[in-house]
Each structure stands twice: as C-alpha cells, then as structure tokens.
Amino acid sequence: MQVTLTINGEERSADVEPRTLLVHFIRDDLDLTGTHWGCDTSNCGACVVLVDGVPVKSCTMLAATAAGHEIGTVEGLEQDGVLDPIQQGFIDQHGLQCGFCTPGMLITARALLDANPNPTDAEIREAISGQICRCTGYTNIVKAVRWAADHATAATPGS
Numbered sequence: 001m002q003v004t005l006t007i008n009g010e011e012r013s014a015d016v017e018p019r020t021l022l023v024h025f026i027r028d029d030l031d032l033t034g035t036h037w038g039c040d041t042s043n044c045g046a047c048v049v050l051v052d053g054v055p056v057k058s059c060t061m062l063a064a065t066a067a068g069h070e071i072g073t074v075e076g077l078e079q080d081g082v083l084d085p086i087q088q089g090f091i092d093q094h095g096l097q098c099g100f101c102t103p104g105m106l107i108t109a110r111a112l113l114d115a116n117p118n119p120t121d122a123e124i125r126e127a128i129s130g131q132i133c134r135c136t137g138y139t140n141i142v143k144a145v146r147w148a149a150d151h152a153t154a155a156t157p158g159s
C-alpha cells in the first residue's frame, strides 16, 4: 500500500506492506535513521517521534495509521545550521553517553517544552518516564532539559 505523510515539513511517500511499523517506515523507507529502534516491547522509548506534535513510540503505530499526519523526528530539530536549545542543552550538560536513547529523549523533551516552557525537575522526570537510558543515570538529562528551558525554545520539528 502507498503511505504518504509529512515528515519534518516535507511530504514523503513509500509503497509498503500494510503491517509496516512507523519506526521501520521512517528508518528503512525514508532513510531517516536518527529515530532508533531499541526493543520489541514498547519499553525503551528510543523510537519516539512527534505525531501532530504529540510524542509517540513509533514502534507502537503502523505507518498506515500515520498516513496524512505530521511527523517530527530528531532530524528536524536543527534549523538552518542552528541546533535546537534541547540539542545544545544535551551537549552543554553532558546529557548523553552512548547516545542510543538520545533521539527519543530529545523529541520528548522538545514536546514537553513546547507544552510547558518552564517545567520543574519533577515534570521533566515525569515526561521522560517512558524512556530508558542505560548510561547516564538521568541526572544530566534532567539538567539538559532544564538548560534548554532556561535558554529559550524553538519550533517543533515538522511545524
């Protein structure tokens, strides 16, 4: 079946099997490999993308279900060579080590700051509670999101 959606502001299409998950559609058919696939159990959160501005685990959604919707991925965060504050925050505050969880963390944090530009640390921890990081212990991730909140906001990818 033909699936057409908008991703990071660009309309894209591909011919896929109806059972294709959104995460595989994004990575394998659209060649946007910034979105990671970390489990088969909907637990890790590495695959989180924005669907109409809402963070969604893209391994839990069929590509066909996403047809016609606006998808935002980590590739859409940087604009014209300028990093999104959330990306800069992860750099400045050492919010990553191996980086595997980072795309999902960045997208979830971006959605949080779009909805709540000045979250408490507890609200940050609640927002990322669906994501697993095996490296950082989360402390520097929370600091990174705090840094981004303190250094302005940027447009949601795909908007």
Ligand code: FES
Pocket: 036, 037, 038, 039, 040, 041, 042, 043, 044, 045, 046, 047, 048, 057, 058, 059, 060
């Ligand atoms: Fe782990 Fe989607 S790949 S939650």
Ligand code: FES
Pocket: 095, 096, 097, 098, 099, 100, 101, 102, 132, 133, 134, 135, 136
């Ligand atoms: Fe390695 Fe999070 S930085 S899993």
